[in-house]
Amino acid sequence: QVQLVESGGDVVQPGRSLRLSCAASGFTFSTYGMHWVRQAPGKGLEWVAVISSDATNEFYADSVKGRFTISRDNFQNTLYLEVKSLTIEDTAVYYCARDGHGSNTGFDYWGQGTLVTVSS
Amino acid sequence: SYVLTQPPSVSVAPGKTAGITCGGDNIGIKSVHWYQQKPGQAPVLVMFQDSDRPSGIPERFSGSNSGNTATLTISRVEVGDEADYFCQVWDNDSDHYVFGTGTKVTVL
Numbered sequence: 001q002v003q004l005v006e007s008g009g010d011v012v013q014p015g016r017s018l019r020l021s022c023a024a025s026g027f028t029f030s031t032y033g034m035h036w037v038r039q040a041p042g043k044g045l046e047w048v049a050v051i052s053s054d055a056t057n058e059f060y061a062d063s064v065k066g067r068f069t070i071s072r073d074n075f076q077n078t079l080y081l082e083v084k085s086l087t088i089e090d091t092a093v094y095y096c097a098r099d100g101h102g103s104n105t106g107f108d109y110w111g112q113g114t115l116v117t118v119s120s
Numbered sequence: 121s122y123v124l125t126q127p128p129s130v131s132v133a134p135g136k137t138a139g140i141t142c143g144g145d146n147i148g149i150k151s152v153h154w155y156q157q158k159p160g161q162a163p164v165l166v167m168f169q170d171s172d173r174p175s176g177i178p179e180r181f182s183g184s185n186s187g188n189t190a191t192l193t194i195s196r197v198e199v200g201d202e203a204d205y206f207c208q209v210w211d212n213d214s215d216h217y218v219f220g221t222g223t224k225v226t227v228l
Contacts, residue, residue, distance in 0.1 A: 035217070037163075037219075044204075044206060044219060044220075044221055044222040045155070045157075045163065045206050045208075045219040045222070046219065047208075047216065047217040047218065047219060050217065059215045059216065061216060062121070062216075095162055095163070097163075100165070100168060104151045104169070104210050105151075105153070105168045105169060106153030106155075106165045106168035106169075106208065107153070107155075107163075107165060107208075108165050108168075108174065110162040110163055110164070111162065112161075112162050113162060
């Protein structure tokens with residue numbers, strides 16, 4: 001069965017960096033686009049970034065562009081999110097999600113999330 | 121940037137029908153997806169491409185999309201349907217994915 005397991009969340013000070021990981025299993029990872037979505041405490045969902053199946057295309061939300069980098073290792077079946085220059089507003093649960101099969105079919109599988117807390 | 125607006129809350133009695141709206145400029149020409157999120161859990165896709173149900177989602181869930189409003193309808197509402205619901209589209213003008221503001225469904 002499809003599994004996505006995030007890790008790397010931590011409590012960090014403003015301005016610091018972190019790398020989040022998402023280990024995928026149960027499907028052919030290299031054939032799916034992948035997303036990061038975050039949710040601040042008590043708030044709604046915010047799309048963060050997407051990477052194409054072959055890593056040739058990446059897109060970012062305006063709120064993180066230039067500070068966050070999405071990447072993937074199709075041999076290790078792992079998705080990454082490098083987060084830099086963290087601010088209080090980046091505090092959130094970060095989810096990885098699989099782009100559904102076919103064009104524009106939603107995010108069909110999600111991990112359980114990893115919590116990033118930015119605090120001085 | 122593209123904005124999706126949802127009512128903050130919807131209340132419904134068990135066995136009745138709940139309609140959750142998602143408003144956006146000419147949203148009818150976009151594909152709308154819906155997610156259910158229960159407290160402490162990850163979101164779950166419950167509707168894609170306006171009105172298609174993923175495997176395992178009950179037929180009580182249906183969707184429609186026209187003009188400036190998309191709607192997720194839950195028929196014969198059960199206590200287990202109590203959750204936050206989010207709509208989502210892909211904005212092809214910006215290559216950004218956009219979520220709605222979210223609706224909390226309370227089953228009275």
